[in-house]
Amino acid sequence: MNNSTYYDHIFKVLIIGDSAVGKTCFLLRYSDDTFVENHISTIGLDYRLKMINLPDNKIIKMQIWDTAGQDRFRAITKNYYKGSHGIVLMFDLTSQASYDNIKNWLTQIKENTNEKIKIILVGNKCDVINRRVIDKEKAEKLGRDFDMRYFEASAKDNLNVKEVFAYLTKEIYNAFEKGKSNEFGLGNEKKKSKCCKG
DSSP, X not given: OTTOSEESEEEEEEEEOSTTSSHHHHHHHHHHOOOOSSOOOOOSEEEEEEEEEOTTSOEEEEEEEEEOOSGGGHHHHHHTSTTOOEEEEEEETTOHHHHHTHHHHHHXXXXXXXXXXXXXXXXXXXXXXXXXXXXXXXXXXXHHHTTOEEEEOBTTTTBSHHXXXXXXXXXXXXXXXXXIHHHHTOOOSOEEOOOXXX
């Protein structure tokens, strides 16, 4: 079914966060089940498509955008918030600075998206135990404070990668099912398309 052009809905999701937190590795692990140890920093934006089958036989086409975290690319990134249904907000568990910047990213999200957008907070690189500087309890509290579900993950060890996207997909779809389609910009007609643009 993954190679089919048939789908019920298309969801646009952004992965955002500081440079070098592991956004590209996280996406490639999910989309291609690959991991590259020394990955070149993303220049601008890139995206992958992924088909997801929900339990009620609905087929979701996920358009997942990998965004550059460097300051010089943030103006470009802002243009891609439009039409987004969900966000994976990522920090590096071994980097205090990337964690401290979460609130700055949340401000940018608030300025550029609908307030109903679904946001998942992800602490990446939980496999690097000896260099970890962010406690799980601290990150969970931050998630609760801003109404975000928190996951700890590892693209390298393939831990909680699928779970993050599965949870986010269900959250977006459930919002649609509750009659919030106008808020999220989701259509309710089945589509058959060869186009990969949202």
